[in-house]
Amino acid sequence: MLSGDGQRTWPIDWEERRKGVGCVACADGRPDRIPNGRRFFSGQVADAYLVSTSRPRGYSIVTWRGRHVAEITELTPTEAGSFLAELTAVCRAVEAVYRPVKLNLMALGNGLPHLHFHVVPRYADDPDPQRPPRFLLSDDELPSIGEEEFAADLASLRGMLGGQQVRSAAAANLRRPIPIVVVTGPPASGKSTLAATIATRLSLPLIAKDGIKERLYEAFGSGDRDWSRWLGRGTYPLIYHFLEIELRAGRSVVVEGTFGPESADAEFAAEHERYPFEALQLYCFAPDDVLLTRYEARAPDRHPGHVDGSITDEVRVQLQANRWRPLSLPGRLVEVDTSSFEALDVDGVVALAAAHVATAEG
Numbered sequence: 001m002l003s004g005d006g007q008r009t010w011p012i013d014w015e016e017r018r019k020g021v022g023c024v025a026c027a028d029g030r031p032d033r034i035p036n037g038r039r040f041f042s043g044q045v046a047d048a049y050l051v052s053t054s055r056p057r058g059y060s061i062v063t064w065r066g067r068h069v070a071e072i073t074e075l076t077p078t079e080a081g082s083f084l085a086e087l088t089a090v091c092r093a094v095e096a097v098y099r100p101v102k103l104n105l106m107a108l109g110n111g112l113p114h115l116h117f118h119v120v121p122r123y124a125d126d127p128d129p130q131r132p133p134r135f136l137l138s139d140d141e142l143p144s145i146g147e148e149e150f151a152a153d154l155a156s157l158r159g160m161l162g163g164q165q166v167r168s169a170a171a172a173n174l175r176r177p178i179p180i181v182v183v184t185g186p187p188a189s190g191k192s193t194l195a196a197t198i199a200t201r202l203s204l205p206l207i208a209k210d211g212i213k214e215r216l217y218e219a220f221g222s223g224d225r226d227w228s229r230w231l232g233r234g235t236y237p238l239i240y241h242f243l244e245i246e247l248r249a250g251r252s253v254v255v256e257g258t259f260g261p262e263s264a265d266a267e268f269a270a271e272h273e274r275y276p277f278e279a280l281q282l283y284c285f286a287p288d289d290v291l292l293t294r295y296e297a298r299a300p301d302r303h304p305g306h307v308d309g310s311i312t313d314e315v316r317v318q319l320q321a322n323r324w325r326p327l328s329l330p331g332r333l334v335e336v337d338t339s340s341f342e343a344l345d346v347d348g349v350v351a352l353a354a355a356h357v358a359t360a361e362g
């Protein structure tokens with residue numbers, strides 16, 4: 001949306017930067033120093049830095065240290081609660097050390113769109129007490145504080161925060177990996193039925209390969225094997241995308257697909273880096289001849305887009321090459337023998353998944 005004379009004034013790459021592309025704060029991790037500042041508090045979700053300026057003394061920056069977000073509105077309620085708790089603790093320490101007559105808090109981020117607050121003490125002799133802190137509008141360099149005084153201030157702030165454990169239950173939960181259930185294995189190993197049963201019985205969201213793939217066939221049409229493969233390329237990126245949506249919201253989920261470790265291990269690892277999870281991996285397996293017989297038998301009942309009938313030989317080759325092995329995921333691997341669906345202890349597997357997901361609570 002534009003207001004004013006209609007000329008866009010923001011940098012061309014602004015939207016990308018807002019999303020975190022090239023974000024310096026994310027790239028730096030949680031350093032002890034930032035330009036002109038040194039850390040005096042390191043909490044569960046935030047770091048606080050004292051800026052080495054003599055005016056206004058005590059000017060601090062509190063930076064969110066979770067995944068990249070530009071606005072506070074992108075935090076979940078749990079995250080926002082934890083962040084606010086730590087921000088408040090830092091503000092109390094600044095008040096206690098500097099005794100300002102007012103504190104100003106500002107989340108600006110127009111230069112560095114990674115969530116952080118400027119905490120500015122306003123003093124009794126403020127030259128312009130009714131206005132926002134003027135120095136933030138100026139390009140002038142801030143007057144620097146002496147090294148000794150700076151060290152003393154840091155020590156005072158750390159002392160104020162050191163005795164105080166800023167640890168809400170919410171903050172502790174935030175770091176706990178989210179339990180998820182990953183159902184994988186070769187084609188026709190009974191994954192999708194098992195995954196759907198677990199999701200239904202535990203009231204969990206289900207991200208299933210076929211559900212996505214068949215929507216793509218419906219949107220773009222069915223075709224031959226090449227077409228099916230081409231369209232299938234869109235399936236897995238969407239699976240990971242939906243997984244990320246659930247993890248970001250802190251929700252457990254059932255994910256089902258014919259994952260091959262060659263690419264899936266790296267994809268899940270990248271996701272785990274962003275949103276730590278703990279997987280219960282249910283690897284469905286059966287002898288190759290059982291899988292192939294099943295595969296051919298079910299072909300007529302499946303969405304025609306799958307072109308299953310014409311690729312049995314391809315599946316045979318991949319089975320022989322052991323293409324669909326268990327994944328290397330953080331968490332627990334359980335191999336589920338689906339040679340006989342009648343003999344399969346579905347209740348037992350659901351109970352296992354229920355116990356796994358329950359680790360998120362309490």
Ligand SMILES: [Zn+2]
Binds near residue numbers: 023068
């Ligand atoms: Zn960032």
